[in-house]
Amino acid sequence: MKLGYYPGCSLKGGSREYKESVVAVCRKFDIHLVEVPDWNCCGATAAHNMNKELSLALPARILAQAESAGLDEIVVPCAACYNRLKVTQHEMAHQPELAEKVKAILGMEYKGSTSILNIIQLIEKYILPNLDDHYYRPFNYKAACYYGCLLVRPHSILQFDRAEDPQTMDEAIRKIGGTPVDWEFKVECCGAGMSVSRTDLVAKLTGKVVENALYRKAEVIIVACPMCHSNLDMRRPDVNKYLGVETTIPVLYITQAIGLAVGIDEKTLGLQRHFVPVHLPERNEIVDMPAELVTTQGKEE
Amino acid sequence: MARIGVFICHCGENISATVDCAKVANTIAKINGVAYSTDYKYMCSDPGQTLIKDAIREKHLTGVVVAACSPRMHEPTFRKAVAEAGLNSFLCEMANLREHVSWVHEKAESTTQKAIDIVRTLVEKVKKNQPLDPIKVPVTKRAVVIGGGVAGIQAALDIANCGHEVVMIEREPSIGGHMSQLSETFPTLDCSQCILTPRMVEVAQHPNITLYTYAEVIGLEGFIGNFKVKVRKKSKSLDEDLCTGCGLCTTKCPVKKIPSEFEQGLGFRPAIYVPFPQAVPNKPVIDRINCTYYTKGKCRVCEKVCPTKAIRFDQEDEIVDIEAGALVLATGFNILKTNFFPEYGYGKYKDVIDGLQFERLASASGPTLGEIRRPSDGKVPEKIVFVACAGSRDPAKGIEYCSKICCMYTAKHAMLYKHKVHNGEAYVFYMDIRAGGKNYEEFVRRAIAEDDAKYVRGRVSTIYERDGKLIVKGADTLLNGRPVEIEADMVVLATAGIANHGAEELAQTLHVSYDAYKFFAEAHPKLKPVETNTAGIFLAGACQAPKDIPESVAAASGAAVKVAALFSNDELTRDPLVAVVNRFGPPLFSTCVGCFMCQPVCPYQAIEKEEIKDRAGNVFKVLAKVNPGLCQGCGTCVALCRSKSIDIYGYTNQQVYQEVVALLNE
């Protein structure tokens, strides 16, 4: 199966392991990712902090590029890019005057017809239904699924999952044999765009997230956003300083967790690239496993 | 030859500010058949009416046009005046120069011209008006009250005490409604049950009141004075005549853990149950969904233990038709449940409760016998946060209105808590304190000043659990929006009052209009607050909008008076503006071909079949006939009739034609 793909800058740079795990998992499930040709940066927080039209024109160019390449459905693994693309598509569709302005700036044809998937939607739609075919071992850990802001808000536009307490990532973790913990900070903000310019703020916000995950006895934090990842992982020394304890809870991309469950090796998934080392205990026995997975497991062995 | 009188009203300055009334009068005076035309400041006033009456007598008028405000406002006034002067009241028509002209246009030549045109058409119409006689229909002097909460009880007792029969229909196994669940009532703190129970008993014992509990209205036919109400009496699986209400069955039933509706899920009840000890009637019903016999085919313990052998497992629902002259809707309201709030945990925290649940906790007869204990672990909470406006005044949640009762009951809750737990702390997050009502503001002030309820002005953003505490994140907008975080043991959400479940279906069954929130709509927000748009159906209490007890009771008495007034006549008169299928006889000829296309389109089922017989008594054709008692004069059938055999009195084809011609002839 072919699927359009917008990696975005983070996946090409600081979040290489996310790209690696996305690509590896998709390959395993016979999803052929076709990159949007000559794509540009979506502008991220910077653009819409500084200039409205710019913040729309950059994502619109990406969508226009996808359209011209005939990609009707694209997956956008980076939550920030996903958010910018979706919001742009929505605003262009609902504010015709603004749309005209942006199209003029763009100087390209733009229809706005591309269907945009985030990584969790891709997993829900194309991975989980075929999970049985590749299931290798349970991802048998207590996981705090961290959605953050950009995947779920604004709810009125993204219409993704239920507000305040989303469940789809938890559901995916459950399907691969994990136990999602019920925790309070799954949609709190990590500080995202302040990562470089206000590290102190990020340490505080991210610190609260890590603390709550640990309080709820999570063994691993699962994310679907490069910004969340870098704040939770790369910024961990600052976080630890804020919390006053040495926390070691690893932070995995959802695709890395799935990758492990379907038997992709750690290196391919880029686990070695994390700052907080990923030492998940070997645990192949089935504890707290949902019944339907117990049978799957039996079949595999 | 027609002699029409035309009376142009200034409506103070409402009309004359933009319409040149004198010019209208002068222009109209020149029309053929107009015998008199004048203008006056207030036509509806006494001198104004006298002006009309005198003109009728002196000028021997054959028809009258009053050009003034909306006929909805003053048509009855002027028709009565015309009748007093000896003219048939239906020879009077109104032209609406206020809503249709002066209020919607600027002052201009063309505005005056529009007024002239409208009056002109009415003059032509009235020339073709026929004298009509009001329709008389008999009145069944029995009222049906739907709903047995405090409003229904009040309405039923008031009507019954006027000497009229009342049938009360209650959906639950007992009457009493929400008021029976409350602990103490603001602003006097008297015990809710203590003041309500005697009235419940009075309903049961009143010779004029028949009580159907566990029953629902499923159909309505007829019209004011002559309704037929179809009721399903759900099977209670019980012979009520034999049952003595000893309660043995309820103690022996092996199914014990069904969350009690009455206790708002904070207590349990068996499958055969009486909702609460003071229930009226105090006889059990079997909840068939949870009864082991109905679900698994075995058990029948209640049957075995019943000393009077009153259990009837094979009892079926019973459908009864009740003839009634009027209905009072008193079906009450409901509140949002805590699971409506994503940001407050979707209902997953046991110690986040709603206001009704708090009432049960505070009630001496409740699951904790009046001690404030939190549901999760039964601990007495040391700190409670009350959240006002939970869901109310919140367009994002689809509820724009103020639920009205929460400010007061939240103050009461804080007060009750402080009275019961002396060293407890009560925080109230609020946006505004709406305490308009006798002794209400004083009550709230007492809660704050004397009982030390800490009021914080701001909405709560989120609530989550931590170490057995609930972390409440709010803000103090009176301190520059400073974030406030409180670790509470329990949170009480004053959730929005909403229309009761089933309200929409009932409204549709009864042809009563309802608003966007599914509350029943009154006929006029100020002047007809207890009437509905369907004549003969009245409203009482919170089924119309959230209301507190005094308001509900007042509305109920208001509705009762309307019913009593209706029942003070043996006959009702109605405007004869109904459809007729033409007949030229004898023998009965008609242009009606009997196609009966009109029958299915009539929204009121007013079209009947009439068999036309020859001298020998054999049917030789079947024609349509309109039942004038049912017809509401909507005119749908007129538009549909291919052979143009139907006309509406007061708006005949000919009259309308004349109006159109008048407009075209300018």
Next chain:
Amino acid sequence: MSSVQHQVQKKGSLMEEILDSREISVQKCYQCGKCSAGCPVAEDMDYPPSVIMRMVQTEDKAMEEAALRSMTIWLCVTCETCAARCPMEIDIPGVMDYLRQRSYEKGMANPKANHIISFHKAFLDSIDYTGRLYELGLIVDYKMRSFQLQQDVDLAPGMIARGKLGFFPELIKGRKNMTDIFRKTLHKKGGLK
């Protein structure tokens, strides 16, 4: 906050501009404070979001200026928590966006926000030149602009070791197109309203 000598302007208030250009009605805010209660950075702001809303509502010149000079607008991380919970469905982050843009254009940005602005500018310049984000370049550029030379130096070796920091920018083909877009938006003379 000094006493408000309401100098209400009949035309051209921020509130009006926001309504006209962004279709956001600040007037609808009834000061419930729910936004401030849930905002993760409210404690660090000089005025929590609800207060900013109120300042804009006054249509008072001094208040508007204070809002434009506030640190709040630069600290807002656009997490959308406030908008998700605002009972009046006001796009509060959209208001913040607008105020930021105006503040920058008018040269009224809070001096303490310089780092943040430098970062945004460095970020956008990187895209302007190459089409994609060039992280190493961005960091160097940001450090030059903000004089935060020491910050995060300890991170760089780790990133390089983990293959997270590319040494060469990726250049896209449509760079002219990108420059055009920037010329018509951010670099437009006089800024955009």
